[in-house]
Amino acid sequence: MAKPKPLMANSSGTDDADTAVQSALRTLDAEGSGIAAIAAALQGPLGSAFTAAVDLIREAKGRVIVTGLGKSGHVARKIAATFASTGTPAFFVHSAEASHGDLGMITADDVIVALSWSGEQPEMKNLITYAKRFRIALIAMTAESESTLSKAADVALTLPKAREACPHNLAPTTSSLMLLALGDALAIALLEGRGFTSVDFSVLHPGGKLGALLKYTRDLMHAGDAVPLRPLGTRMSDALVEMSSKGFGCVGIVDAHGHVVGIVTDGDLRRHMRPDLMTALVDDVMTKNPKTIGRDLLASEALEILNSSKITALIVTDARKPVGILHLHDLLRAGVA
Incomplete structure (x- = not known):
């Protein structure tokens, strides 16, 4: 049986690709x-x-x-x-x-x-x-x-x-x-x-990716007891229990008036890792004046804040008081991200 002849390398494929690209450039x-x-x-x-x-x-x-x-x-x-x-x-x-x-x-x-x-x-x-x-x-x-x-x-x-x-x-x-x-x-x-406005646009685009982007924070946030919160003066051991049980990777810190004044995140734990961390107070570990959003913010705008700030969760407030929490996973499930 005769052996098959080896394939000869040629540049016709490359030439054809170049010709197609040049055609596309002329069209554009x-x-x-x-x-x-x-x-x-x-x-x-x-x-x-x-x-x-x-x-x-x-x-x-x-x-x-x-x-x-x-x-x-x-x-x-x-x-x-x-x-x-x-x-x-x-x-x-x-x-x-x-x-x-x-x-x-x-x-x-x-x-x-x-x-x-x-x-x-x-x-x-x-x-x-x-x-x-x-x-x-x-x-x-x-x-x-x-x-x-x-x-x-x-x-x-x-x-x-x-x-x-x-x-x-x-x-x-x-x-x-x-x-x-x-x-x-x-x-x-x-x-x-x-x-x-974008609000008017949302009325006409309730479905698909655009519809998801035009949902409001209030439509996607977790509210009530689902929001991880602890007051100032809380020991980190208690704050960690709250953070772990709620599953958002953070816990909001409120003052005596119920206003959000700080947040403790997984990143804060890593930055303050030391032997006495569990007995320390949240006041010494928290990030003060954290980013928050309102309940009437569009989901697309919330996503932009999360991405630009390189964070995964935002506490939703009304007159500085926490009313909910929005996580990046919520936006993913809704089809926003």
Whole structure:
């Protein structure tokens, strides 16, 4: 039986990888140029149109109807979702389906945001006619200022021309990203304009990772007898029993008024390890004026405090009095960390 020939080393795999990376870099450069072009345009005529669009949406009594077809339709779905999740009621209507009954979803109190790079999609004609007939505000997002869509719109957001990342300048790539970026800019401008807070955000995002991050300390903390506490003047032997029985790796120290004035942690035990440690008073071992948090703090903010302070537990206080304790493990179980 003939022996198999040894495999010859070659650099084709490396060359292919280099070619792919160079392609990716060209794509990102092209798409980055599109975003830069929007930023420059906002310093000129696009800026005034953008402001007008924000005002039109903010003053609307109804919802924002975002519509598009093809790749613009996919982008429109995402923009509608971003509007809705940041406090601007919105939903997506497919431009073609609108002519088959979905126009009934749109009311005179709504605002239509129509996406079309060319502004000449025939499927959008009936939607434009409907908007004009019932005097529904229409905002166009297009690259053609002289297009049918642009001329019919109350506000035309005319994007600058940009070359697609596709080497044939055909597949919607840069243009799709530009539409998406401008939609995001609209949503964030509206969010900031109405003072939409993280608390408002939490109401609309109760599930998933975002929902966990937007829970409050009061939702995750341990309260009542679960909180490890001992008064000033307690011997370390008693404090250690409290620390061990509660299982948080620490014990809060309170004064005669019930205010938190210190904390004894595993780290404090290591730093003060000596033969007479168990007979010493917590006053001499504790870390004074420990970090505490309020019960209305967002879990995401509590996590940031734990991480930045390199600690694993925080005592929750109300007017300096302990009402609970929050451990890093609680955040892990809730899906915050």
